Structure formats: C-alpha cells, structure tokens
Amino acid sequence: MTAPVLIGEDRPAARPTGFDTGCSAPAAPQVLRERGQREVFCGLTGIIWLHRKIQDAFFLVVGSRTCAHLLQSAAGVMIFAEPRFATAIIEERDLAGMADCQDELDRIARQLLDRRPDIRTLFLVGSCPSEVIKLDLGKAAQRLDAAFGGRTRVLNYSGSGIETTFTEGEDACLAALVPEMPAAPADAPPALLLVGALPDIVEDQFLRLFAELGVPIAGSLPARSVASLPPIGPNTRFLLAQPFLGETARALADRGVQRLDALFPFGAEGTTDWLRAAAEAFGIDPAHFDQVVAPGRERAKRAIAHRREQLAGKRISFLPDSQLEIPLARFLSNELDMIPVEVGTPYLHRDLTAREVALLPAGTRISEGQHLDRQLDRVRADRPDLTVCGLGLANPLEAEGLSTKWAIELVFSPIHGFEQAGDLADLFARPLRRRDLLKV
Numbered sequence: 412m413t414a415p416v417l418i419g420e421d422r423p424a425a426r427p428t429g430f431d432t433g434c435s436a437p438a439a440p441q442v443l444r445e446r447g448q449r450e451v452f453c454g455l456t457g458i459i460w461l462h463r464k465i466q467d468a469f470f471l472v473v474g475s476r477t478c479a480h481l482l483q484s485a486a487g488v489m490i491f492a493e494p495r496f497a498t499a500i501i502e503e504r505d506l507a508g509m510a511d512c513q514d515e516l517d518r519i520a521r522q523l524l525d526r527r528p529d530i531r532t533l534f535l536v537g538s539c540p541s542e543v544i545k546l547d548l549g550k551a552a553q554r555l556d557a558a559f560g561g562r563t564r565v566l567n568y569s570g571s572g573i574e575t576t577f578t579e580g581e582d583a584c585l586a587a588l589v590p591e592m593p594a595a596p597a598d599a600p601p602a603l604l605l606v607g608a609l610p611d612i613v614e615d616q617f618l619r620l621f622a623e624l625g626v627p628i629a630g631s632l633p634a635r636s637v638a639s640l641p642p643i644g645p646n647t648r649f650l651l652a653q654p655f656l657g658e659t660a661r662a663l664a665d666r667g668v669q670r671l672d673a674l675f676p677f678g679a680e681g682t683t684d685w686l687r688a689a690a691e692a693f694g695i696d697p698a699h700f701d702q703v704v705a706p707g708r709e710r711a712k713r714a715i716a717h718r719r720e721q722l723a724g725k726r727i728s729f730l731p732d733s734q735l736e737i738p739l740a741r742f743l744s745n746e747l748d749m750i751p752v753e754v755g756t757p758y759l760h761r762d763l764t765a766r767e768v769a770l771l772p773a774g775t776r777i778s779e780g781q782h783l784d785r786q787l788d789r790v791r792a793d794r795p796d797l798t799v800c801g802l803g804l805a806n807p808l809e810a811e812g813l814s815t816k817w818a819i820e821l822v823f824s825p826i827h828g829f830e831q832a833g834d835l836a837d838l839f840a841r842p843l844r845r846r847d848l849l850k851v
C-alpha cells in the first residue's frame with residue numbers, strides 16, 4: 412500500500428478525465444426486474460458531497476489507483492481547498508498477499524493522523540479491491556479507534572462499486588454514523604430528525620420552516636460535524652430527505668426512532684406533503700400549517716408553471732442510476748404533466764417509496780436493477796423526448812438523436828424544497844430547449 416495522496420497537498424490533482432470509473436398499474440404496479448451489465452458510478456462518489464457536509468471528517472479510501480483517479484477527477488476543484496479525502500493505494504504486492512495489509516493500513520493511518528491532528532473523525536472507506544482481497548476494515552477501524560479514539564474517532568463503511576450504485580455510498584456512511592448518535596433520555600421531549608445530506612442552504616430553509624411551524628428539531632443526520640450529532644431515542648421521529656437511505660432508516664429504526672412516511676420534498680406538492688407529515692406528527696394546527704407553508708408553496712407553483720408549457724406532454728424515461736428516479740418521475744408527471752414511459756431504478760425501496768409509486772400514472776413501466784442492453788433497446792423503441800441516464804450513456808444516445816439529462820447532475824444540484832422547485836423543473840427543460848435551438 413502506498414501512502415495516502417492528499418489532493419492539493421502532496422501533488423497536483425490529476426488532469427480531469429471525466430467521471431469514468433474505468434470499472435467497469437399504480438396501485439400494484441408491475442415491476443420489471445433486470446439483472447445484467449450495469450453502468451453506474453460507485454459509492455466513492457458520495458465522498459464528493461459528504462466531505463463538504465461533514466466538516467470535521469476525513470475520508471481515507473482503501474482502494475486502487477482507479478479509485479484515486481475517480482476521486483481526483485470528480486473533485487478536481489479540491490486542489491485549492493484543505494484536502495479532506497485521500498486514497499491509500501493497494502499495490503500489487505498487497506493483492507498478491509506479499510504484505511500484511513492491516514499493518515500497512517495502520518502505518519498509513521498513523522502517518523495521516525500524526526500529520527493532521529485536526530482530523531476528528533476518520534472514515535476508512537472500502538472499495539472493490541479492498542472487498543476482493545477481503546480486507547477487514549471493520550477490524551482496522553476498531554484497532555485504530557482504540558489507539559486514537561481519545562482524539563480521533565475511526566469508523567468505516569464501503570463505497571465499493573460491486574453490485575452497488577453511487578448513492579449507496581451516502582447511505583452506508585450515514586448508517587455508520589447512527590451508532591455514534593448519543594441516546595436521548597427516555598423522557599426527552601419528542602423532536603424531529605432530518606435525514607439525508609442536503610446543501611446547507613436548503614437544510615437551513617427547511618429548519619426555518621420547521622421553526623415557524625413550531626416543530627421541535629432534534630438535528631440533522633449528517634450533522635455538520637460528527638461531534639455535534641444529535642441525541643436520538645424512542646421519542647425522536649425522522650423524515651428522510653432522500654429515497655436511497657434504506658440502511659440508514661433501518662439503523663435508526665433499530666435505535667427505536669420512528670420514520671414519518673411522506674412524499675419526498677421535490678416540487679410544491681412533494682415538499683408540502685413532507686412538511687405536513689412532520690406537522691401532523693407533532694400536532695401542529697392545520698390552519699397554522701397552511702399559513703406558514705402557503706407562501707413558499709405558491710412561489711414553487713409559480714416557478715414550476717413557467718416550465719409546464721415546455722414540458723407538458725413530453726415523454727421521459729429514466730435509466731437506473733441515482734435512486735431518485737421514482738420521486739422525480741412523480742414530480743414530473745403530477746406537477747408538470749410529463750409522461751413517464753419507463754422509470755428505471757437500481758433498487759426499489761418499496762417501503763420508502765410506496766406512496767410515490769402509487770402516484771405515478773397508470774401504465775408507467777417501472778424497472779428495478781439494470782440490464783444495460785435491454786434497457787437501451789427499450790429506450791430506442793420508445794424514443795422518449797428526454798432520457799435521464801449516466802454520463803457514459805448520454806453521448807451515444809445523443810448521437811442517436813435522443814435528448815438526455817445526466818442523472819448525477821440531479822444529485823449535485825440543490826433540488827429539494829419550495830425554493831428549488833423551479834430550478835428542478837428547469838433541469839429537465841434545459842436539454843429540450845437546447846435541442847430546439849439546435850434544430851433551428
């Protein structure tokens with residue numbers, strides 16, 4: 412294993428090479444299950460937004476040069492910032508069993524922590540290579556935590572791309588944080604926990620709305636620092652901001668925290684439903700709820716209306732990628748009158764998205780999992796007006812005359828809540844505008 416490469420500290424970031432990892436009926440809808448070749452990023456991608464969100468954490472990927480390139484390419488902007496992630500590269504001699512990987516990892520982690528005493532939480536992040544050689548990062552984290560625990564907490568999760576998709580990286584990271592959350596006293600007053608990494612500005616908008624509504628807030632997961640994770644217990648209720656947090660939801664349920672079922676906060680209707688779920692759980696007067704929510708909801712509706720003319724009646728297909736597909740298809744069909752043709756998702760979290768699925772128009776084809784060739788064949792046969800897909804598929808489809816939208820842009824852009832509803836609609840309108848301009 413080679414020493415960690417701290418982007419922007421020891422050597423210049425690699426020349427950006429794109430995101431290529433090189434590794435390659437509404438009430439009871441029919442779900443097409445697919446299994447085959449996949450075309451998605453891996454869970455390491457989540458580090459790009461998680462390192463911004465959890466400001467006292469450092470992410471040490473235990474992976475290959477490919478993993479390091481992925482991070483350096485995706486986070487090229489980090490060269491001007493204090494680096495908070497790096498890759499401990501597994502070399503051939505590690506793969507061949509010629510070196511004790513646990514010893515090597517200890518050495519690198521110690522070197523890093525000696526050099527960076529400011530790191531309060533160190534995540535050892537697993538990858539495909541570390542999984543293939545069965546490197547036990549849980550054991551490594553325990554050992555290092557015993558050595559550094561007073562100063563730096565050492566945790567681990569997997570960002571491997573084996574049989575996973577990229578938003579699972581966030582799910583795995585947040586699930587690893589749940590045991591770190593202190594226990595609230597049994598008689599603690601009820602409070603709400605927001606779950607899912609949101610841009611700070613969006614999280615603050617929601618916190619202001621909950622404060623105006625009078626909903627008591629326990630805090631957020633992730634918190635902006637691991638040290639400030641809020642206490643949780645049986646009196647805590649949680650709202651998921653992202654539909655892909657199945658493991659995190661299970662870990663919270665194991666701690667006795669109850670999930671509030673709601674639509675996800677996309678668009679005017681989704682956001683209203685999400686806020687209402689909390690308001691009802693905390694006994695907020697419905698008239699007060701309407702009064703607080705109405706201005707934002709009306710602003711969102713007006714912003715969306717600007718895009719409806721362009722998007723209404725347009726047919727859209729989603730290839731499985733971010734796991735945001737189901738709630739976004741609901742938003743686009745219910746609020747913009749788009750017609751979802753196929754909504755593909757890597758995993759259908761049936762419990763988390765049941766209400767979303769029920770709001771999709773009759774006849775929407777839902778597919779779970781990926782068989783790339785078959786899905787592309789269906790896109791070619793359907794010829795939707797817009798296809799939401801991974802970066803690697805967009806150019807080939809554009810070359811075939813199909814307009815596309817990069818799925819990952821929806822993860823990197825602020826799209827939740829009333830104030831972002833117009834921008835969210837515009838993300839889908841833009842490729843169609845561009846197509847129309849190019850036609851002229």
Ligand code: SF4
Pocket residue numbers: 432433434452453454455474475477478479481537538539540570571572573
């Ligand atoms: S974790 Fe796997 S898929 Fe991701 S960059 Fe590393 S080798 Fe590639």
